[in-house]
Amino acid sequence: MNTANPQLEGLYMALAAINRLLVEKQLLTHEEIRETLAEVERAVINDPNAHNVSPSHSKAVAFPIRLLSVANEAAEKGVHPSFEELARHVGQQR
Numbered sequence: 001m002n003t004a005n006p007q008l009e010g011l012y013m014a015l016a017a018i019n020r021l022l023v024e025k026q027l028l029t030h031e032e033i034r035e036t037l038a039e040v041e042r043a044v045i046n047d048p049n050a051h052n053v054s055p056s057h058s059k060a061v062a063f064p065i066r067l068l069s070v071a072n073e074a075a076e077k078g079v080h081p082s083f084e085e086l087a088r089h090v091g092q093q094r
Contacts, residue, residue: 012068016071019033019075020075030076041066044065067086070089070090
Protein backbone atom coordinates (compact mmCIF):
# COMPACT_ATOMS: atom_id res chain seq x y z
CA MET A 1 0.00 0.00 0.00
CA ASN A 2 1.26 3.42 -0.89
CA THR A 3 2.13 5.32 2.29
CA ALA A 4 0.15 8.26 0.86
CA ASN A 5 -3.05 6.36 1.67
CA PRO A 6 -3.15 5.96 5.45
CA GLN A 7 -6.81 6.98 5.48
CA LEU A 8 -7.63 4.03 3.24
CA GLU A 9 -5.71 1.67 5.51
CA GLY A 10 -7.84 2.86 8.40
CA LEU A 11 -11.03 2.54 6.38
CA TYR A 12 -10.23 -1.05 5.35
CA MET A 13 -9.44 -2.04 8.92
CA ALA A 14 -12.64 -0.35 10.16
CA LEU A 15 -14.71 -2.26 7.60
CA ALA A 16 -13.03 -5.50 8.63
CA ALA A 17 -13.92 -4.76 12.26
CA ILE A 18 -17.53 -3.98 11.30
CA ASN A 19 -17.73 -7.28 9.43
CA ARG A 20 -16.47 -9.11 12.54
CA LEU A 21 -19.05 -7.29 14.66
CA LEU A 22 -21.86 -8.25 12.27
CA VAL A 23 -20.86 -11.89 12.68
CA GLU A 24 -20.48 -11.59 16.46
CA LYS A 25 -23.98 -10.10 16.70
CA GLN A 26 -25.22 -12.92 14.47
CA LEU A 27 -26.54 -10.51 11.84
CA LEU A 28 -24.41 -12.11 9.13
CA THR A 29 -22.25 -15.21 8.89
CA HIS A 30 -18.68 -15.44 7.64
CA GLU A 31 -20.07 -17.40 4.69
CA GLU A 32 -22.51 -14.60 3.80
CA ILE A 33 -19.71 -12.04 3.94
CA ARG A 34 -17.48 -14.32 1.85
CA GLU A 35 -20.22 -14.77 -0.78
CA THR A 36 -21.01 -11.07 -0.92
CA LEU A 37 -17.36 -10.08 -1.30
CA ALA A 38 -16.84 -12.73 -3.98
CA GLU A 39 -19.88 -11.45 -5.86
CA VAL A 40 -18.73 -7.84 -5.80
CA GLU A 41 -15.19 -8.85 -6.80
CA ARG A 42 -16.55 -10.73 -9.81
CA ALA A 43 -18.68 -7.72 -10.73
CA VAL A 44 -15.70 -5.37 -10.52
CA ILE A 45 -13.36 -7.63 -12.49
CA ASN A 46 -15.96 -8.45 -15.16
CA ASP A 47 -17.47 -4.96 -15.48
CA PRO A 48 -18.37 -4.61 -19.18
CA ASN A 49 -18.01 -0.83 -18.92
CA ALA A 50 -14.40 -1.15 -17.79
CA HIS A 51 -13.02 -2.16 -21.21
CA ASN A 52 -10.73 0.88 -21.25
CA VAL A 53 -9.32 0.13 -17.82
CA SER A 54 -5.83 -1.28 -17.42
CA PRO A 55 -5.26 -4.57 -15.58
CA SER A 56 -3.39 -2.69 -12.85
CA HIS A 57 -6.44 -0.43 -12.37
CA SER A 58 -8.70 -3.48 -12.03
CA LYS A 59 -6.31 -4.98 -9.47
CA ALA A 60 -6.30 -1.71 -7.53
CA VAL A 61 -10.10 -1.62 -7.46
CA ALA A 62 -10.24 -5.27 -6.36
CA PHE A 63 -7.60 -4.82 -3.61
CA PRO A 64 -9.93 -3.64 -0.80
CA ILE A 65 -12.44 -6.37 -1.63
CA ARG A 66 -9.74 -9.00 -1.49
CA LEU A 67 -8.30 -7.55 1.71
CA LEU A 68 -11.71 -7.72 3.39
CA SER A 69 -12.09 -11.30 2.16
CA VAL A 70 -8.76 -12.24 3.72
CA ALA A 71 -9.71 -10.42 6.93
CA ASN A 72 -13.00 -12.34 7.00
CA GLU A 73 -11.17 -15.67 6.59
CA ALA A 74 -8.79 -14.74 9.40
CA ALA A 75 -11.62 -13.62 11.69
CA GLU A 76 -13.36 -16.94 11.10
CA LYS A 77 -10.23 -18.57 12.55
CA GLY A 78 -10.17 -16.11 15.47
CA VAL A 79 -7.15 -14.22 14.11
CA HIS A 80 -7.02 -10.45 13.58
CA PRO A 81 -3.94 -9.64 11.45
CA SER A 82 -2.55 -6.17 10.90
CA PHE A 83 -3.13 -4.26 7.68
CA GLU A 84 0.39 -5.09 6.54
CA GLU A 85 -0.19 -8.81 7.07
CA LEU A 86 -3.51 -8.68 5.22
CA ALA A 87 -2.02 -6.71 2.31
CA ARG A 88 0.90 -9.12 2.05
CA HIS A 89 -1.49 -12.06 1.92
CA VAL A 90 -3.56 -10.39 -0.83
CA GLY A 91 -0.38 -9.78 -2.81
CA GLN A 92 0.66 -13.42 -2.48
CA GLN A 93 -2.75 -14.69 -3.57
CA ARG A 94 -2.94 -12.96 -6.91
